[in-house]
Amino acid sequence: MSAVVRMLALLVLFRCGTAAATEVRTFQDPAQQQRYEQLVKDLRCLVCQNQSLADSDADLARDLRDEVYQILQSGKSDQEAVKFLVDRYGDFVLYRPPFNLMTLLLWISPLLLLFAGLAFIWRRSKQQNPAMAAELTASEQERLQQLRKTTQQQ
Amino acid sequence: MRLKFLIPLSVFALLLVLLGVGLKLDPREVPSPFIGKPAPPFALPTVHAAAQTLSSGEFQGQVSLLNVWASWCVSCRQEHPLLLQLSKTGLVPIYGLNYKDERPAALAWLDRFGDPYRASAFDADGKTGIDWGVYGVPETFVIDRKGIIRYKFTGPLTEEALEKKLLPLVRTLQEEAS
Numbered sequence: 475m476s477a478v479v480r481m482l483a484l485l486v487l488f489r490c491g492t493a494a495a496t497e498v499r500t501f502q503d504p505a506q507q508q509r510y511e512q513l514v515k516d517l518r519c520l521v522c523q524n525q526s527l528a529d530s531d532a533d534l535a536r537d538l539r540d541e542v543y544q545i546l547q548s549g550k551s552d553q554e555a556v557k558f559l560v561d562r563y564g565d566f567v568l569y570r571p572p573f574n575l576m577t578l579l580l581w582i583s584p585l586l587l588l589f590a591g592l593a594f595i596w597r598r599s600k601q602q603n604p605a606m607a608a609e610l611t612a613s614e615q616e617r618l619q620q621l622r623k624t625t626q627q628q
Numbered sequence: 629m630r631l632k633f634l635i636p637l638s639v640f641a642l643l644l645v646l647l648g649v650g651l652k653l654d655p656r657e658v659p660s661p662f663i664g665k666p667a668p669p670f671a672l673p674t675v676h677a678a679a680q681t682l683s684s685g686e687f688q689g690q691v692s693l694l695n696v697w698a699s700w701c702v703s704c705r706q707e708h709p710l711l712l713q714l715s716k717t718g719l720v721p722i723y724g725l726n727y728k729d730e731r732p733a734a735l736a737w738l739d740r741f742g743d744p745y746r747a748s749a750f751d752a753d754g755k756t757g758i759d760w761g762v763y764g765v766p767e768t769f770v771i772d773r774k775g776i777i778r779y780k781f782t783g784p785l786t787e788e789a790l791e792k793k794l795l796p797l798v799r800t801l802q803e804e805a806s
Binding site for chain 2: 520534538560563564
């Protein structure tokens with residue numbers, strides 16, 4: 475119960491929420507509009523960290539959307555808009571983290587896990603093969619024949 | 629061969645440790661890209677007088693703190709007594725960046741709770757805040773004599789953070805160049 479109350483208090487405190495009525499920003503050029511909309515979807519709001527700039531209703535998100543809008547309006551590229559935010563907030567604002575030394579493990583861990591899994595399976599199959607392929611001894615063969623006979627008779 | 633059962637157990641233990649460490653991390657603490665970089669320049673009117681300016685040039689030649697605050701910020705009130713206390717000791721000058729506030733409200737707030745700041749810059753539209761990478765008020769920056777940001781504390785200051793991190797750093801920075 476108290477956890478719920480705390481959660482609510484936090485939400486109020488940081489003014490998180492979904493931007494049900496995100497302001498409408500219009501561009502002359504529909505291509506630019508699309509770039510803007512894609513950009514704000516790929517950038518993280520720092521106040522409500524699991525929301526993108528497009529989704530967040532936090533004050534800061536609105537201000538940052540404004541910055542992105544101004545940058546694009548002034549004819550600059552997407553990279554420049556992203557750089558503006560990364561310079562100030564670090565790689566953390568990117569929902570698609572860049573590939574560098576800091577994020578190396580993040581990027582290659584799926585591959586590492588895949589190889590570890592394959593290696594495991596490969597080793598297991600090698601271990602079991604000799605046991606399965608082992609020849610039966612003469613007495614074992616005889617017993618096998620007997621067993622076959624008895625089951626056929628039934 | 630007998631110890632084989634230890635393999636899943638150790639994997640489990642490793643996972644447990646990883647998750648445990650993860651619990652201790654504060655996801656709100658985003659590493660600032662400004663550490664070791666010059667303070668982003670600004671020149672803003674002060675809260676007290678619209679005609680006066682406070683600029684980032686103030687940080688040259690002295691170790692200083694820049695505290696980002698606002699009258700609407702609840703946790704600023706929480707850390708405020710600590711800042712007042714610190715300003716009384718005179719160990720380090722504290723500058724304020726009044727973030728997205730209204731002048732009468734900010735002045736009333738300082739009147740009511742006390743003013744630990746040597747001066748507060750009035751950042752009404754929050755542009756300077758964005759330039760400084762502010763995302764959650766209060767934030768406190770430690771700036772060295774050359775005007776380079778050396779440390780950033782996000783959230784309300786605690787006595788522990790002040791004693792263990794900020795003040796020792798201020799002391800070493802003060803000794804560094806004198």
